[in-house]
Every structure is written in structure tokens, then in C-alpha cells.
Amino acid sequence: MNEKISALIDGDLNTEDRGSQLSKILSDEQATQSWRRYHLIGNVIRNEVESSGRDLSADIWSKLEQEPTVLTPSPKRKVEKGASDIWPAAGLIAMAASIALAAVVALGPLGDNDSSGQIAFNKFVETTVAGPSEDQKRITDEFGEMLAEHGEFSSSAGLNGLVAYAKLVSNQSMDH
């Protein structure tokens, strides 16, 4: 068997024999030892080794196992419709919370005793935790629709306004 290992190391085996011989070396400790020794002989003949030292495989695996797994971020996914729906909902909740907080601040001094503050606070907790009421939802929905319809006129719309205008001009010139 070692004669085949010797021939394998020198590239003297065909593809099929190489595969089966490598499998034998990988499964047989004595064959693995011969592989190591034959290569070390070559290293010594080429003066590549001053001290034989030890096989570093065990140290390498030990270090690989000790090191923590680094979780790399997955590639940026295309934003799906469902995911984007989260943000308007969060925005509505934040808006409702702001309105409730403003109410607490504004109504606080008008109240004649602690109970009005407590009611406002309860309302604030209610709207923040439980979400906006139906009326608030309706108002914010209408407000959102209005913003969407007139977005191109917004000063913060940036290029959107220009693009919408360009589309209009483009359509007009096509008509000519």
C-alpha cells in the first residue's frame, strides 16, 4: 500500500486510483502517518525544515473551535410589501402617542384636582399601549391620504415634485 502512497505523492496515479488512494489515507491512521512522513522527507531534502516540530493540525482545529462564530449580516433583502406596512402603523401609533402627550400637557393645568390628570394619563396609556381609537385612526388615515395625494408639492419631497412635474410636461409634449 505504501508504494501507492509514494506514487500518489509524486503524481504517478491516474484520477481513479488517486481518489481511492486518498480515501484509504484518510481512513487509515498508518497511511496518514506515511503521508506525513513522506512529505517531511521531501521538506528535509529541500532544506525547508530546521526542526521537525509537531503536526499543527490539532492546534489549528483547537483554535478554530475556540473562536466565536461571527454572524455576518445576510444580503440586503428586497423590501416586501408586508414589511413596509409596519412603518405606517408605527408612525400612526407614534402620532397618537404624541397627541395624547400634548393633551396631558395642555389639560394638566386646567384640571381642578388630581383626577383630571389621572384621566389624561389613563388616556395616554390607553392610546399608547392599546393603539389609537377608531376616530384617531380615521383622522390620521385621511391626513395620510391627503399627504400622499399632494406629496409633490411638499418642500421635503425633493425630486418627487420635479418628477411629477416632468411627467406632466412630458405628457403634454407627447400630445403635441
Add this chain to the structure above:
Amino acid sequence: MENDDNDIALVERVKNGDKQAFNLLVSKYQYRIKHLVARFVKDQVEQEDIVQEAFIKAYRAIGRFRGDSAFYTWLYRIAVNSAKNYLVASGRRPPTQDIDADEIAHTRHASSLTEHNSPEEILQNDELVLAIREAIRVLPHELKEAIQLREFDGLSYEDIAEVMDCPIGTVRSRIFRAREAIEQAMAAVSG
């Protein structure tokens, strides 16, 4: 003759999760890589750290090795970069010369052509290396010549057969007998 086919076969096995296949690549190249690293760092312990680091990086990146270059060339570059990074991290200056292809091609013979071990260095060699050298020294001439033509000069069996004026089968047998004799001397030392 570099034997890339074995490397490619082993790399494929590593990619399929065979860790033992990576161990064969480590045992094949660890001394050559250490010898390379010794050109950057003199301390033996630091050399081993860098060699280990280079193999760890190679293992992690092996999925991206496509075989465009020889495995050793790829590993060589990783080791050189590891050595340079180590020097920078420890506040030392890495050599200014860049890696060039000729350097890679001639690395295997660099020491034998440019360096001779001082008596002090020879004393550092451990018993196993001394046993290998002694076993080579006492080999019958035709075995010694065959294995040196193969390992030192890198000739193929066909070329050795031409140089030694004998059949390829004889070359194969002589090289194996040389290795077997040296391995016996190694076993006597290391058990």
C-alpha cells in the same frame, strides 16, 4: 513537478466537509509555509502562530478557492499577508518588497540555493530531522539519486528514468524503497 491534482482533490473533499482532508494539506505544507514565514519573523513560536493563522484563514476561505492558481500559490499569499499583518500589529515594519510570481516559483529551492545552516542552527535540529538526514546519507547511491532528483530537482518519473537510464517502473520502485528506508529510521526515533 508540482502535484496540484492531489491538492485539488483534497480541497474538494474539504469543501464537502472532510476535515481530515484539510489535515493532509496541513501536514503537506506546514513546513514549507513555516520556512516562508521565517523570512519575516525569526522567533520560532511567532512563526508557528503565523503558520496556524494562515491555515485558519485558508480553511475559512477555502469555499472561495476556485483553483485559478495552484493551492500552494494561494496559500503562499495568505501566509505572506498573515506574516506582514503580524509584523504591523506588533509594531514592526514588514519588508517593502512585494510578492512576485518568480519568488513563488523558486521558493521551494530558496534555502538550498542561498542559505547554509550555521553550526548553531544545525544543533537546533531535532532528532527526527537528524535521523532523516542520516538515513538519506547512508542510502544506496541509486536510491539516493532517484529521491533527490524527485524531491530536490522536482523531476517527473519520466525525466528521472531518462536521467538514470532505466525504466519508469524502476524509478517508482527506487523512490519508494528510499522513502521506506528513511521512514524506518524515522520510526526508530519517534516510535
